Amino acid sequence: MMNKTCKHGKVSTEADFAYCPDCGELIENQWFLSRCACCGIKLKSVIRNGEIVPAEKFCTNCGSRRHVIEQLDKINFINVNFAVMVKTVVVNAAKDVTQSWTTCNCRPKLLQEFR
Numbered sequence: 001m002m003n004k005t006c007k008h009g010k011v012s013t014e015a016d017f018a019y020c021p022d023c024g025e026l027i028e029n030q031w032f033l034s035r036c037a038c039c040g041i042k043l044k045s046v047i048r049n050g051e052i053v054p055a056e057k058f059c060t061n062c063g064s065r066r067h068v069i070e071q072l073d074k075i076n077f078i079n080v081n082f083a084v085m086v087k088t089v090v091v092n093a094a095k096d097v098t099q100s101w102t103t104c105n106c107r108p109k110l111l112q113e114f115r
């Protein structure tokens, strides 16, 4: 389950996976970059309103407004200038979560809290 209050700020960006020392969630460092959908060059990416978008409105190479988001398997020193990192909580204990939820009689309240 997502911990909305924890930003996982202490999780190292060096490792692909790490446990957050603040909330104990397993965090995956995912890297994304945007590319021009027209000419395919890498665009510097930023996170705006929780979405990965190019920093510039137009492609600096061909002027296109369209872009595609690409997830990177590995970050390198070239891509790091374009990419953004998203710290994602890994939910690999899905089975355990379901089990504890079915035995929990406060479930409706929980659902409300997490919308």
Ligand SMILES: [Zn+2]
Pocket (backbone or CB within 6 Å): 003, 006, 007, 008, 009, 020, 021, 022, 023, 024, 025
């Ligand atoms: Zn955390």
Ligand SMILES: [Zn+2]
Pocket (backbone or CB within 6 Å): 036, 037, 038, 039, 040, 041, 059, 060, 061, 062, 063, 064
């Ligand atoms: Zn372009």
